[in-house]
Amino acid sequence: MLLCKGVEVEMYTGTPTGDVVGLSDRIVRDLEGFVREPDSRNVEYTTAPLCCYDRLLCALLKPRQSLRQYLEQQGNYTIIPGSTLSLGGSERFYRSDPHNPYHSYIEETYGTKVVTASIHLNIGIPSTEILIQACRLVRVEAPLYLALSASSPFLDGQVTGYHSTRWQMFPKTPQHVPLFTSHPHFIAWTQEQLAQGKMQNVRHLWTSVRPNGDRRPYLLNRLELRICDLIIDPLQLLAVIALLEARITQLIENPQLDPLQLSSLSPEKMLELTDNNELAAAANSLDAQLSHWKDGRTIVAREWIEELYQEVFPVAKKHGFACFLSPLSKILQQGNQAQRWLKQYKQGLSIEQIMTESIETTAIQEQELESKICAKLLVA
Template identity: 70%
Template sequence: MLSKGFEVEMYTGTPDGEIVGLSDKIVANLHGFVREPDSRNVEYTTAPLYRYERLLCELVRPRRQLRAYLHQLGNYTLIPGSTLALAGSDRFYRSDPGNPYHSYIEQTYGTTVVTASIHINIGISDPETLMRACRLVRVEAPLYLALSAASPFLDGNVTGFHSTRWGLFPKTPAHVPLFESHRHYIDWTEAQLEKGTMQNVRHLWSSVRPNGDHRPYSLNRLELRICDLMTDPIALLALTALLEARILQIAQHPELDPLQYSLLPASDRAEALVALTDANETAAAKLSLDAELRHWRDGRTILARDWIEELYQEVWGTAKQGGFSCFLLPLKKILREGNEAQRWLKQIEQGHDPETVMKQAIQTIAAEELVLADEICQPLVA
């Protein structure tokens, strides 16, 4: 098994769905939480762990601590979803007015970056294996977006996207190639920094990227960045199990490398794969599991849900051999009942408005999280 860790961004606000910036207080008084450029969301990071059972508690415990602290501040809670669902996209609320990088972000992107998401980090020590994994995960990243989509609203409106976050997010730089080697990644990154298309090594906002303590030179993990905020930690672990199994497969079978295994013409295969994947990301942001995608292996059209079902069958043996196949099972429920965005949109079809849907979601998630925390984590020490 590989090490796994999460970066979790969440909004804070009121039970009525109003998103309120509290990150300055949270970061000052709670260990393990860090600021985002806008004060209305806050981030916590889990340590890299191997066992899914331990990861479950590490995902839930900080939220339990944060909810308890928010209650001390007043009638505040955590808000699900990955966009400013009911209001607030008209202005930026700076969390650190003196930070020049935050100034650049606000001036360049505005509130299109004021989103909440999950970044999944999987440990891979060998840089060339990491690059192969990045290539495979990049062309399949739209499937993880389809499973996690949770942002169908913005400013109180139904947007037409299942993931409004990824539909609007300013992927930067605008064109990111499939990195053919570690050297290619180093040279490309240095060129972007010189041209100013990246402000620093962190300023690579694509669906997946190599990560490490001294990018681009020293790398130790793959970071999947495309997923919306999945409030159900069990569902998140299922998605992570799919990702881990896929990475184990590419590590064991280098011939799965899209640059080798795709039937697209070899002469411009790398660019064709990027174009195909970009189009698939756009389609998945729009219709998630019901999106029509093109398969990177042969260019055939396939529904996202059918492609995920194919992958599920393909990775089951690998996950079983690794001892974590049981964690894949909740994917079946997502395919059957829909992701968070689809479940919310079903309530809209039944006559509810976004405000009602979000209020109900806030209550439901808080209650489910409390039960889960009591079941899997030790009680907090007063």
Template identity: 70%
Template sequence: MLLSKGFEVEMYTGSPQGDIIGLSDRIVRDLEGFVREPDARNVEYTTAPYCGYDRLLCALVNPRQHLRQYLRSQGDYTLIPGSTLSLGGADQFYRSDPNNPYHSYIEQTYHTDVVTASIHINVGINDPEILMRACRLVRVEAPLYLALSASSPFLDGQVTGYHSTRWAVFPQTPPFVPLFADHDHFIQWTAQQLDQGTMQNVRHLWCSVRPNGDRRPYNLNRLELRICDLVTDPISLLAITALLEARLLQLLANPQLDPLKQSKLTPDELVSLTLANEQAVAKQSLDASLQHWQDGQTLLARDWIEQLRQEVTFIAKPRGLSCFISPIQRILREGNTAQQWLTQYEAGQSPQQILSQAIQSTEQMERDLEDKLCHSQAA
């Protein structure tokens, strides 16, 4: 039995040359299924939760194809890969809803550090105590998913020195989020943050992983992994998701995988170790040197991911997940998007040339996927 899964996909709009242009007011006005972000240069769509990966693939691709058709009707516009304002524009915030007081707070407090694009992966878990256990495990391993997805080595036309500039600059809020011991701990902690003003509302919890649901913090039904950069290749995204699901299925089968039971570190020490791992991965992604939460062992992110991939094989294979996980090996071998872009940069290409090529190849890949796999659903 597979878990239900869905995605929140944030993307930039702009020109085929890679310049990011705010169009979310038009998109939200004219197309169903898209919502605005505080800055007009982002637009977001959410897929319905599905258990099967074939339906997930089409749920990812079809809305994007509809959006591309709409953008072409508005002018020479397209969707832009990457998770930061790669070629410029980080000096100014472009409000999508000038009358929204929460957007005003975000602009004044964080400026363009929050104007990023990403993928949030939601996995359905209805029992709140099992969900808290799952959040604890995925939290300490979240850096691995960032390492696989990093796609933001540029900002304002410059190489930043990070593979995920997005995660390096994104304001994690509140600054220190504990490993929640149980559901009551999460409820009480959330109430305290709202009372102290460190969170403006229940959505204002911006960390790598959080429990989510229809009435937070009380009614919860899913784990939300928020750390991933934008993954424009749906096959790679499904691989990352399948690895996450297999790990969660492993936890469901063996509750002892809980970091509070399997680590000698205190809960606060585990959070500090994880935050350090996140920053190491933001800088070097798959080549980052990390500390394992179980024993403090130092190892490269790519080696830890390969260990994890092998470890979940016994859970993944009988559930038909192995074929979806297999592209992880390609990412480890060929590099994530950020590493591939930096290789092109070192070979003499400019960030604009790299973005322009990525736009063309992404469009072609989506067309091919829709034609081969999703045509019947699109029709």
């Protein structure tokens, strides 16, 4: 049986040459299903929780097609790939809702460090304690998903030296988040953070992975992976989701995979390694030297992902979604978005040329996918 999956997609809007332009007030006013972020240059949509991968693909594509058509009507605007303000604009915050006090707090506290675009993956897990257990496992492996998704090597027209500039600068909050041992532990910890003012509200937990639900921290029903940069390629996004689902399904079927049971390291040491792994993955993504949570051994991110792929493939095959894992091989062989862009840069293309080409290629690919896949589903 497949787990339910929902995706929160944050994207920039702007010109076909890659300049980001804030249009979220118009988009939210005129298009159903889109919500604003604190900065007007971002807009977000969320898919419904779906089990079927084909339907999830269409749920990802259809809002984008509506948004693309709308943006063209507004003045030849489009969707911008990447997870940072690649060509410029990080010196100023453009408020989407000047009267929202939480947005005021975000602008005053973090500035444009939070003006990034990302993908949040939500996987439904009905048992609360299994959900907390899954959060532990995904937390220590989250750097692998960052390595696969990195798409922000540029900021303000410069090469930053990071493959995920977004995660390198994003203000993780609170600064120390433990490996939660149980649901009551998560409740007590959240209450303590709110009382101390380290979190402004229950949503103000900005870490790589967190428990999520309709009434946090009490009613939880899904794991939310927040570390991924924007994966603009829908098929590659499905592959990353399939890897995550297969790993969680493997844990559900074999609870001994829990890091608290399987690792020879203390929880504090695992967290220390994981924090360092996140920074290493932000810098070098698939080529990063990481430390394995099981025993602390050094392993390259690409090799770790390959090991994980081989381990979970039988699980995905058993549950009928192994085919959706296949694009992972292409990412491992050809590089993620950031690595492909940096290769083009080294070959002599300017950042504006790279963004312009990527914008055009993405629009064509999405149109072809929607007409090929979604039309069949409607007929069926």
